[in-house]
Amino acid sequence: MLRQSISEVKGVGDKLQSQLNELGLFTVEDLLFYFPHRYDSYEVKPLTELTHNEKATIEGEIVSEPALSFYGRKKSRLTFTLQVDQFAVKAVMFNRAFAKKQLNQGDTVTVTGKWDQQRLQITVSQFKKGESKSQEPIQPVYTLKEGVNLNTLRKVIKNALDDYSADIPDILPEDLALAYKLPDRPQALNQMHYPETRVMLKHAKRRFIYEEFLLFQLKMQLLRKHNRESTTGIVQPYDNDQLTAFVQSLPFELTSAQKRSLAEILNDMKSPHRMNRLLQGDVGSGKTAVAAIALYASITAGHQGALMVPTEILAEQHFHSLKEMFEGRAKVALLTGSIKGKRRREILEAVEQEEIDILVGTHALIQDEVVFKNLGFVIVDEQHRFGVEQRRSLRDKGLSPDVLFMTATPIPRTLAITAFGDMDVSVIDEMPAGRKPVDTYWVKGEMTNRVLSFIQKEIDQGHQAYVICPLIEESDQLDIQNAIDLYDQLSSVFEPSTSVGLMHGRLHNEEKESVMQQFAANELKILVSTTVVEVGVNVPNATVMVIYDAQRFGLSQLHQLRGRVGRGADQSYCILLGDPKGDVGKERMRIMTETNDGFELSEQDLKLRGPGDFFGKKQSGLPEFKVGDMVHDYRALETARKDAAEMIMENTLDHDERYKTLKEHVYSDQHLLGNVLD
Numbered sequence: 001m002l003r004q005s006i007s008e009v010k011g012v013g014d015k016l017q018s019q020l021n022e023l024g025l026f027t028v029e030d031l032l033f034y035f036p037h038r039y040d041s042y043e044v045k046p047l048t049e050l051t052h053n054e055k056a057t058i059e060g061e062i063v064s065e066p067a068l069s070f071y072g073r074k075k076s077r078l079t080f081t082l083q084v085d086q087f088a089v090k091a092v093m094f095n096r097a098f099a100k101k102q103l104n105q106g107d108t109v110t111v112t113g114k115w116d117q118q119r120l121q122i123t124v125s126q127f128k129k130g131e132s133k134s135q136e137p138i139q140p141v142y143t144l145k146e147g148v149n150l151n152t153l154r155k156v157i158k159n160a161l162d163d164y165s166a167d168i169p170d171i172l173p174e175d176l177a178l179a180y181k182l183p184d185r186p187q188a189l190n191q192m193h194y195p196e197t198r199v200m201l202k203h204a205k206r207r208f209i210y211e212e213f214l215l216f217q218l219k220m221q222l223l224r225k226h227n228r229e230s231t232t233g234i235v236q237p238y239d240n241d242q243l244t245a246f247v248q249s250l251p252f253e254l255t256s257a258q259k260r261s262l263a264e265i266l267n268d269m270k271s272p273h274r275m276n277r278l279l280q281g282d283v284g285s286g287k288t289a290v291a292a293i294a295l296y297a298s299i300t301a302g303h304q305g306a307l308m309v310p311t312e313i314l315a316e317q318h319f320h321s322l323k324e325m326f327e328g329r330a331k332v333a334l335l336t337g338s339i340k341g342k343r344r345r346e347i348l349e350a351v352e353q354e355e356i357d358i359l360v361g362t363h364a365l366i367q368d369e370v371v372f373k374n375l376g377f378v379i380v381d382e383q384h385r386f387g388v389e390q391r392r393s394l395r396d397k398g399l400s401p402d403v404l405f406m407t408a409t410p411i412p413r414t415l416a417i418t419a420f421g422d423m424d425v426s427v428i429d430e431m432p433a434g435r436k437p438v439d440t441y442w443v444k445g446e447m448t449n450r451v452l453s454f455i456q457k458e459i460d461q462g463h464q465a466y467v468i469c470p471l472i473e474e475s476d477q478l479d480i481q482n483a484i485d486l487y488d489q490l491s492s493v494f495e496p497s498t499s500v501g502l503m504h505g506r507l508h509n510e511e512k513e514s515v516m517q518q519f520a521a522n523e524l525k526i527l528v529s530t531t532v533v534e535v536g537v538n539v540p541n542a543t544v545m546v547i548y549d550a551q552r553f554g555l556s557q558l559h560q561l562r563g564r565v566g567r568g569a570d571q572s573y574c575i576l577l578g579d580p581k582g583d584v585g586k587e588r589m590r591i592m593t594e595t596n597d598g599f600e601l602s603e604q605d606l607k608l609r610g611p612g613d614f615f616g617k618k619q620s621g622l623p624e625f626k627v628g629d630m631v632h633d634y635r636a637l638e639t640a641r642k643d644a645a646e647m648i649m650e651n652t653l654d655h656d657e658r659y660k661t662l663k664e665h666v667y668s669d670q671h672l673l674g675n676v677l678d
């Protein structure tokens with residue numbers, strides 16, 4: 001019945017039907033689940049409980065004769081003073097000249113509008129003469145298209161509720177609804193559209209948030225299970241002795257978090273299921289080390305491996321370090337967009353002939369011309385920078401290779417689990433021993449000279465420094481000009497006694513490589529750079545990171561940049577030069593100086609900016625929810641995840657009578673399953 005056309009609902013004629021269709025509403029169910037995006041309440045509150053800029057309703061007596069003035073061609077302003085308890089509040093009403101006749105000194109009125117706490121002033125958008133009734137209704141506000149009137153929409157929703165409530169299936173099993181004290185579905189639906197009290201509305205929302213998260217989690221987890229059980233990946237019988245010898249040859253002992261993650265990865269490799277795993281860890285926590293070991297395991301199992309990274313600089317760096325690590329054990333090659341002509345052809349051929357064991361590169365790795373003979377393992381660094389398309393194309397290469405995604409962006413765990421619900425997640429939540437937290441300072445621009453002396457002091461002690469120049473988002477060209485200017489300026493301060501290098505995205509590949517190598521070899525003491533060094537660059541002797549105009553960067557980016565220092569045993573420093581104007585900017589600087597923990601920081605960032613912005617809306621691929629908010633309602637999200645896991649693991653979803661309706665509902669949604677499947 002709920003799947004019937006919206007035209008079956010009383011009051012929906014042809015015209016309204018097509019208007020509702022435009023809003024994406026086609027069935028009775030669509031209409032019932034078209035929730036308000038906001039609720040306005042005209043409940044009178046005492047002045048002492050109001051907050052600045054809130055939309056408020058107050059009640060009082062008019063104690064001055066309302067004064068009307070005109071300005072512009074047709075604009076008017078009506079002002080009067082309201083006595084509210086012991087306070088005199090100024091009320092201002094724009095362009096409602098007609099109200100002058102209705103409002104008189106001595107009248108009691110109830111007004112609604114934007115509250116200015118500092119000036120004790122209200123900008124009135126609605127008014128009513130007389131005292132407010134104690135139980136003013138809560139007003140739902142819907143997103144509407146032109147032509148559809150709010151009252152009409154409310155009326156047809158009401159008709160649908162009256163006539164179809166009996167058909168609304170209660171998809172949650174009773175035990176869960178009872179355990180979480182959730183109202184039943186028809187009742188909750190009624191409250192969403194016609195809330196009686198704030199409390200009842202809250203419970204109704206709670207129900208739909210949980211329901212929405214649970215359905216999402218069930219679908220994602222079913223999909224993961226399906227992937228694991230049905231895809232035939234490759235078994236990688238790696239050589240344990242060789243692997244152990246390799247791990248022992250490393251100059252450090254793995255942390256227990258690294259060991260745990262490695263064990264999880266190796267387990268996936270041994271199994272015939274295709275690995276689809278996210279390796280997550282704070283900057284410098286040793287993800288690359290784990291990935292390299294896993295790559296080596298794949299080589300000992302007789303397969304080729306690929307490592308795909310977001311920048312050429314990083315590709316170069318990984319190429320060099322893997323080459324050194326795998327000396328005498330495996331053959332490593334580099335492929336980036338700027339390797340062309342004969343050299344490129346040679347590499348491609350060697351890859352196809354399996355003369356190369358490990359190919360390191362940028363996006364170039366997934367182009368059609370690259371053919372692996374025996375690809376078994378693919379690592380993708382900085383996963384969120386790669387689009388879904390690229391992921392898919394990667395998977396399609398070779399023999400359903402095991403895929404490990406690495407991310408240095410510390411996505412809060414709840415979010416990772418939700419967003420990447422079809423992946424397994426390994427977390428490195430521990431830093432290598434002996435690391436000291438980076439000391440972070442926020443200083444104003446006028447202190448630049450002192451910052452420069454500080455750099456000199458660190459260099460005198462044998463260390464090195466990065467200086468990141470301001471970011472100008474609108475223009476790549478300006479970014480580079482900025483870097484060149486800053487480089488000139490710092491060269492004139494520090495050279496010749498202290499060597500300064502310059503790095504930016506437009507340098508030729510050989511230049512980039514040479515600058516990076518000089519810096520890594522401690523021949524350059526100071527590296528002036530754009531954000532191209534943001535991810536992955538590893539020079540443990542660098543102990544100072546100075547960021548000019550730090551207020552222009554987001555928190556996660558600042559943290560990534562800071563992660564370039566503090567990678568060795570020496571005390572490191574991050575200096576944020578900046579004069580943020582707004583509160584958010586100041587808050588960002590403050591958070592940076594207070595925590596070194598990327599996970600905590602990203603939680604804060606999410607609060608400041610919302611999940612979409614954290615990853616860049618387009619690239620995020622994060623699911624959108626109708627009622628729930630992944631950040632605000634993360635507890636419900638976590639609960640739903642656990643419940644879904646239990647239902648799937650214990651097979652209750654499939655076999656328990658009580659879960660029958662829920663199961664039907666989950667399996668009926670081909671849309672989401674289809675989306676995630678391809």
Ligand SMILES: Nc1ncnc2c1ncn2[C@@H]1O[C@H](COP(=O)(O)OP(=O)(O)OP(=O)(O)O)[C@@H](O)[C@H]1O
Binds near residue numbers: 253254258432433537
């Ligand atoms: N267990 C360990 N003990 C000591 N040092 C380690 C350990 N693991 C890795 N390292 C060193 O710490 C530095 C950072 O490691 P790695 O590059 O693997 O981290 P990462 O998590 O990949 O960093 P980023 O996120 O910045 O790319 C490297 O110099 C590496 O050699």
